[in-house]
Amino acid sequence: MYLKTLHLRSFRNYQDQRVDFSAPKTILVGNNAQGKSNLLEAVELLATLKSHRVGRDRDLVLEGASAGQITATLERKYGVADLALTVRTQGRRTVALNQENLKRQLDFLGVLNAVEFSSLDLDLVRGAPERRRSWVDSLLIQIEPIYAHILQQYNQVLKQRNALLKEIKSEHSLSKSQDAQLTLWDVQLATTGSRVTRRRARVLKRLAPLAHNWHASISGKTEILEIKYAPNVSLEDDDPEKVQQAFLDKIQQRRLPEQIHGTSLVGSHRDEVEFTINQTPARAYGSQGQQRTLVLALKLAELKLIEEVVGEPPLLLLDDVLAELDPLRQNQLLDAIQDRFQTLITTTHLGSFDADWLKSSQILSVQGGNIK
Template structure:
C-alpha cells in the first residue's frame, strides 16, 4: 500500500497545498503548530472517516470557509484509487472514489489502511475507557468496514433511548408503575434494539482483542526482553457466558431490566458497550494504575506494532504508519526497536521538530518535507 499524492484545500491551516510522495519514509520537519499533524490527520480521515483529534467537522475546515477538501492517489495490491472527501462546515461529508460519488461509507472504507501512533497515545493506557474503546473501534473499522455502520446504528439507538429516559425523568417518573403504557412500549422497543446492536458491537470487540493479544504479547516480550507478562482483558459492561447473538442479547436485556429504575432516575443509559472497558495488565497489575511511564510507553509501542501486524494479516497488505511526534517520547532503545521493526514494508510518515532523532541511513533514504505555517517546502 503506497500513498502517492495528497492534496489539501481549506483543511485545518492549509489553504491549498499538495505533495507527491516519492519515498517509503517521509519526514515532515517543522516547529510545533505549523501543520505537520494536520497532514497525518488528513490521511487518517481518508482511512477511517474520522479523526482522533476532533469530533466536529467544522474544526477541520479552514477559518470561515464553507468546506474543506482532501484528495489522494493510492496504489495498493489490487488497484489504483483516487480518493476525495469534501468536508462541509455544516452537513454531511461527500465521498468520491475515482471521481464517482459514493453514498455508503462502507464502500469508501478499507481502501487505505493506516495505523496512527502519536504522543497522545499514552492515554491509551492511562486515559479514560472511552479512549481504549475508540482505539478498538478504529481498528475494527479497518478490518471490517461494516463495523462503521454498526457503530453508527448503535449510537443512534443510544441517543434516542437517552432522550426518552430524560423525558421520563423530567415528567417525574421514579418507579416502573408510573411509566405510561405508550412510554413503556416505546422504551421496550429501544431496549430490544440496544441489545441487538449492542451484541454486534461487543462480540466483535471481544473477537478482535483475542486476535491482537498474542501479537501484542510477542512485541511486548521483544521490547521488555521477556521481563514482563502482558494480558489484554476485555471487560464488557455486560458479561456473557456464550459468544452467541442470542446469549449476548439476553444478557444485555436482563441487565437493562435490573437497572431500568436507576436509568430513569438518571435519565441515562447505564447498560451497553458504550460503557465497556479494555484492561491492559502487566505482571498481574493494571498498567494504568501501577505501570511506570517506561512500562506504559513499552505497552503502547507493542500495541501499535501488533496493530500493524494484524491489519497486514487480515487485509493482505501492509498499512501506512503515521508517527506523530513520537520520537521525542521514546528513549533511544525504543526508537531503535520501532524503526528496526518497520523495515521497508510499511510506508511511514513521521512528524518531528528535529532531525537528530534519526540515524544517517534513514535520513539518506527519506523524503524530507519542511512544514511552515501551512505551507510545504521540498
C-alpha cells in the same frame, strides 16, 4: 499499499498543497504549529473518516473558506484508487472514490488503511474507558468497515432510549405507553449492543497475542502484558442469541435504577479494556516508560493485524513520537518498520534518525502550511 500523492486544499492551515511521495519513509521536519500533524490528520481522515484531534468538520477547514478538500492517489495490489473527501463549515461532508461520488460513506472505508501513533496515545493507558473503546472501534472500522454502520445504529438506539428515560425521570412515573416504548428500545439496544460487543471481543482476542509478543520483545521479556476485554454485559460465548439474551436479562435487572437516573446503565457504551503489566493495572501503577512501551506494542500489533486481515501492510503515521521514546524503544520501532510499511514521520529535528534512515527517506520541510 502505497500513498503516491496527497493534495490538500483549504484544509487546516494548507491553502493548496500537493505532496508526491517518493520513498517508503517520509520525514516531515519543522517547528511546532507549522502543519506537520495536519498532514498526518488528513491521511487519518481518509482511512477512518475520523480525526482523533477534533469532532467537528468546521475545525478542519481553513479560516475564511467554506469547504476543505483532501484528495489522494493510492496504489494497492488490485490497482490504483483515487480518494477524495470534502469537509464543510456548514452541511454534510462528501466522499468520492475514483471520481465517483459515493452515497454511503461506508463504501469509502477500508480503501486506505493506516495506523497513527502520537503522543496523545498515552491516553490509551491513562485516560477514561471511552478512549479505549474509541481505539478498538477505530481498528474495527478499518478491518471490518460494516462495523461503522453497526456502531452508528447502536449509538442512535442509545440516544433515543436515553431521551425516553430522561422523560420518565422528569415525570416521576411510568405510563403504559412509555412502558411499551421502553420495552421496544430494550430489544433494540440488546440487538445492536450484542453486535458491537461480540465484534470488540473478537478483535481483541486476535490483537492480544500480537501485542503480548511485541511487548515481550521491547521489554526484553522482563514484563508480561495482558489485554482483557471487560464488557458491561459479560460474554459466555460468541452465540448471537445468547449474547442478546444476556443483554436483555441485565437490562431487566437495572430497569428501576435506569428510570431513577434517567439514562442507560447497561450496554456497550460502558465496556472497558484492561491492560495489566506483570498482573498490575498499567493505568494505575505503570511508569511513564512502561506506558509508552505498552502503547508502542499496541500500535505494532495493530499494524500486524491489519496486514493479516487486508493482505497488505497499512501506512504508519508517527506524529512526533520518537522524541517521546528512549533510544532503546526508538530502535525497536525503527527496526520493526524498516521498509515494510510506508511511514510518515513528523519531527522538530533529525537527530533521532541514524544516517541509513536519513539516506533512505524523503525529507520534507514544513513551514506555515507550505511544504518544500
